[in-house]
Amino acid sequence: MAADKKNTVFYGTFIHSKKLDELEYLHNTAVFVDSNGKILAVERDCDLDNIATTLFPKLGWQAGNVATEKIKDGQFFFPGFIDTHLHASQYPNVGIFGKSTLLDWLNRYTFPLEASLADPAKARAVYTRCIRKTLSHGTTCAAYYATVDVPSTNLLADLCAASGQRALVGRVCMDQLSPAWYRDESPEASVAATRASIAHIRGIDPAMEIVRPVITPRFAPSCSAPLLRMLGELARETGLPVQTHISENVGEIALVKELFPPALTGAADESYAGVYDAFGLLTDKTILAHAVHLSEGEAELIRERGAKVSHCPCSNSAITSGAARVRWLIEKGVVCGLGTDMSGGYSPSVLEAARLAALVSRHVAMGGDEGAKLSVEEVLYLATRGGAEVVGLEKKVGGFEVGKEWDAQLVALGEVDVDGTVKGVEAGEAEDGNVDVFGWESWEERVAKWLFNGDDRNTRKVWVKGRLVHERK
Amino acid sequence: MAADKKNTVFYGTFIHSKKLDELEYLHNTAVFVDSNGKILAVERDCDLDNIATTLFPKLGWQAGNVATEKIKDGQFFFPGFIDTHLHASQYPNVGIFGKSTLLDWLNRYTFPLEASLADPAKARAVYTRCIRKTLSHGTTCAAYYATVDVPSTNLLADLCAASGQRALVGRVCMDQLSPAWYRDESPEASVAATRASIAHIRGIDPAMEIVRPVITPRFAPSCSAPLLRMLGELARETGLPVQTHISENVGEIALVKELFPPALTGAADESYAGVYDAFGLLTDKTILAHAVHLSEGEAELIRERGAKVSHCPCSNSAITSGAARVRWLIEKGVVCGLGTDMSGGYSPSVLEAARLAALVSRHVAMGGDEGAKLSVEEVLYLATRGGAEVVGLEKKVGGFEVGKEWDAQLVALGEVDVDGTVKGVEAGEAEDGNVDVFGWESWEERVAKWLFNGDDRNTRKVWVKGRLVHERK
Known part of the structure; x- marks a missing residue:
């Protein structure tokens, strides 16, 4: 133009x-x-x-x-706002979650929809609408999860590039937990599919000016230990960012403890953050969504590794995951941004996520920690500069300075x-x-x-x- | 037309x-x-x-x-939605509350704005916009607080009648706590002004088809014991509804205990609900906003008297008042509806209040009471039929039945x-x-x-x- x-x-x-x-x-x-x-x-x-x-x-x-x-x-x-965590593939389900919580919600609402996007016409309609909608809310950069399917993940990247929305686009890796009709056949197949998607995205934007790939293990329980290990190696090999979920819900945390004992991972303890760390997935290029129920030790480990947190208040309240202690994370030195987490979160708007971040912080304050309240200024920082740092683009975007x-x-x-x-x-x-x-x-x-x-x-x-x-x- | x-x-x-x-x-x-x-x-x-x-x-x-x-x-x-609690006079302040909580917020943001509406031109602009805005969000009936000022309160009623919005309109009664430049001079002056406003509103809509007056002691701490007693008598004499606030914030509750010992009120105990009851203000035509921190005994007393509760989740979260236990109130048999509580609440929309009621109920559930969650169906009931019962119009509005x-x-x-x-x-x-x-x-x-x-x-x-x-x- x-x-x-x-x-x-x-x-x-x-x-x-x-x-x-x-x-x-x-x-x-x-x-x-x-x-x-x-x-x-x-x-x-x-x-x-x-x-x-x-x-x-x-x-x-x-x-x-x-x-x-x-x-x-x-x-x-x-x-522009930076949405540090959302599932483009779940956009049609925003607002639909009933009384469910995380693991039930995945099986009932999420996996069937994601699997259906292997239909390219449906994927095109959903992804086009998701990009148009988030752009209309001022989201200039989004860290997207697509689905397991390679062609439609690549289509999402194509559509972001064409519409001009800055994006990290991740093919979802998962080889266990979900139904057989919606998962990778093996760790090797998962990595091969991920490489194929990375190659496509690099092909359309070699300098990563607008679109870049991101390695995306869905979350620990969806991945076998071999797959997590191979994805850690892929991250080291490619230098690409990683995005995943952590400590969203108490049932999920118990599941991680059960699935990943230290004897399997080689970690020093059985913490959730320790699992990612053991597999080389906790680095300064890692985006961790939620981080609601972290222990002191996990927050310390995350800070040491330089991993970042995507706070998703709309989602955490909607599916009753918990109230993340953002002030506590920030004071520990953990970098935080905001995510809409559609469709665990109901809204496509980062402004709504900022609003809810303020409100949820007040619920944390009601629990006794008066200092937990986030101000107007603070939630808007998280929506812009905080988010830029979470997705590794703080030198390019987030404010109005020469060189940005x-x-x-x-x-x-x-x-x-x-x-x-x-x-x-x-x-x-x-x-x-x-x-x-x-x-x-x-x-x-x-x-x-x-x-x-x-x-x-x-x-x-x-x-x-x-x-x-x-x-x- | x-x-x-x-x-x-x-x-x-x-x-x-x-x-x-x-x-x-x-x-x-x-x-x-x-x-x-x-x-x-x-x-x-x-x-x-x-x-x-x-x-x-x-x-x-x-x-x-x-x-x-x-x-x-x-x-x-x-x-149509029924907004069971909002301050039309505070509409220009929606979204403005900083890090304040109730008593600080009243002095800093609220009283100066309310007092300024004694200027009729300003009152006309504010009230016109408030009515247009709430109508545009589907609010067909609103229980309004105006200000202490009689002419502008009457103007609000005139504007509701002209625009066709069903409304309860209350002149605010308060003879203590606030600055000298914004309160009634005496209990007698407060009652006389209230009578004048009631007469005006009855004059414009004698059959109370669209607009009706409501007796409005701001909240106990703003009223002297003689004023509360006289307003209780006025309610009995006129048969009009009453609206006020209760148990919004812990600082306010402590203040009520201090200001209204049983020796002064003649109540059996020092509870907040007991204060209103002692003065004849807790009846089946009473709308109690907030009810966040009620004791078991207070909830029982409210149910016995048939008083109703206006749940205001946007406000309770925004100014860090607390998370009302709506399920607990409903199971006790207390009738509940929703209020935007502008401008403690930031939004003119009852739909937003319903959304937040669902989310806040999930925060109550996170505290351990899994059954606290309110469903989509339940919050929409509160926004319509629940609200109709709260404002005493359940025979007229709230659903699509013959005779309504x-x-x-x-x-x-x-x-x-x-x-x-x-x-x-x-x-x-x-x-x-x-x-x-x-x-x-x-x-x-x-x-x-x-x-x-x-x-x-x-x-x-x-x-x-x-x-x-x-x-x-």
Whole structure:
């Protein structure tokens, strides 16, 4: 698209995380993005009318080849969200879980749906919709689980590349626990299929600019010891990231203890984290989803190895897994981000995951640890910079700094007029969203309103690596 | 509006609660609503083309004077939601609460905003927007707290009557605890102002068809013992309902114990419920918001008196009040409904309150009481029939039966096409909402999807007493 290949100046208010508990508000600011989607300069408190003469020469830009995206007062740019854990293949099941908990839910709702995506037409519809939906909610980067099936996993990667959504795409490895009609035939077959998918994904994006493969043992109970060992070796050999689940549910933890005694794994103890570690799967490129019931020792081990945690509050509450102690993990030095975990989680929105992270942290606080509460600023950090670090892309995305890539969303909130209508809606200029700003709110309060009542209607445009990948009409 | 004054046949799928844990699905059904908004007949499994000859004669209807509202396959009618507890005056503060808890939140965010609504222009903008917003989310009946100010409280009632939203409207009574600039000057002044507001509301709707007054002591700590006694007497004298808060937060409970010793109240013990009971405020027309930390004895007393509970999960989680044990209350025989409790609660949506009621019940279950989990069916019961009973309107609204009034919403979910788009959206026929149906879902699964990802976009039309009060363009 020619328009996307221009240099672009984005001008207006930019909000991003300065540190865990602080957002930075940059007003009257210009961000200069080159035709490859890289941020070349950030100029604060400047006048848009003058930059062509003052700043373009420094960048070597010609005014005629620069697009300008100036936003209205009250709107702001925010870094794209990073969803550090979701199953694209389960998207059609969001909201469907009944009264089940993890192991029952897998057999009843999840495995049948995943297996059915071996039908390429169904996979195309589901994956296309999942990508469009998550992009519309501002998710510029997603760490996806696909299914056991290689062709449809590859299709997911193709669709991410075509739509421009940054993604880690993992073929699911599992050779036990599930029904015979939905698992790998052997550890060797599982690794061979994984290699095939890795080769395909590398083929479509050799520089891993948008899409990259991720080694994906579903979770320990789904994998035999030989398979876990071979996947650990594959991770070492390829240098690729790994994603899996850990310590989501008490029944699952008991199952891991039963299936993986130290005599089998060679681990020093029978902890869940110790199982992954014994097989070379606990590294600084490992994304661990959930981490609800970790012991002190496991959290220490995870920090030592530099593995990261994807906190999935919507899922943990919905399927009654537990309330993860995110403050405790952060204070231990474990890097955390947020995951929607569709369809254990019911929502495609990282903003909803951030909202629930705040609420669930209050339930942890009700248990006696008053310091557990996560603030608006903190959950938005987890949704952006935290997530970037979890997926290993913290040098590329998560904030608006020179050298990073332009993965961003344009956010607009509704402004209430004196007659109780929202400005522009009657005239068809704006959409009647769920956030109402009355005019007297501080910027901090506007952001809090967005966190708690915002949805995809507020995300007007989304860019990945400078490319416009979603726009609300 | 002439169009609203016709007899109307609504035809299609109707879903409502049969009992607490069961929804009833009525397909190919016609509901006959007269020009006063009353349901005259419900005909199941009928053919719309034939009813003019078979059924109109029985009702004495002439085909020429009957409007027809036939909905598409996949859409359904659902009873309007009942919000049993919210502060219209706090609507601009939704989402703004920081890390505060109840008593701090009142002083910092709430009292200043409420006091500012003595400005009639500001009150008009805020109340108009609150009514439009809650109607758009399907709230056909709301139990509102306004402020201490009489004229703007009366304005809220006027606006509800004009917009057609069924409402209980309460002037807030409080003569202590809050700053001098925001409280009643004396118990006598408080009662006189309350009487003035009651008279106004009775004047605009003498038969209480749409709007009715409700006696509203803010909560015990905000009221002196003489004021509580006088309000109890006023309730007995007028027969009007009462609404207040109870046992929301542990700090508040300690304050009640300190302020209202049995020596002052004459109660048998120092319980919070006992305080209201001692002053004649715990009756079968009393709506108690929150009820998070009740003792066994208090729950018994509430059941004996027939008082009702408004469960407000969004609020209880957001301001870290606690996790109410709704299953325990229901099993004790206490009638429960749902409240958004704006702006302690962040959301204007009863659907969101129902969603959070399900999630919070899972946090109660995580504490060890597995039976605490509330199902999809149960939280939707609380949002409709439960709420109707809480506000004393169970004979009028809450379900689709002959003799009830037509308070309903038309719900439409997005249908995903094989190419991953939503049918009709590209052609401008439908809106791109947050619920995606792929076509293979059962009706139970469609409702679960609506509960967990639905929003005001899915509520296409809303009626109160037969009048169309909201429509999405």
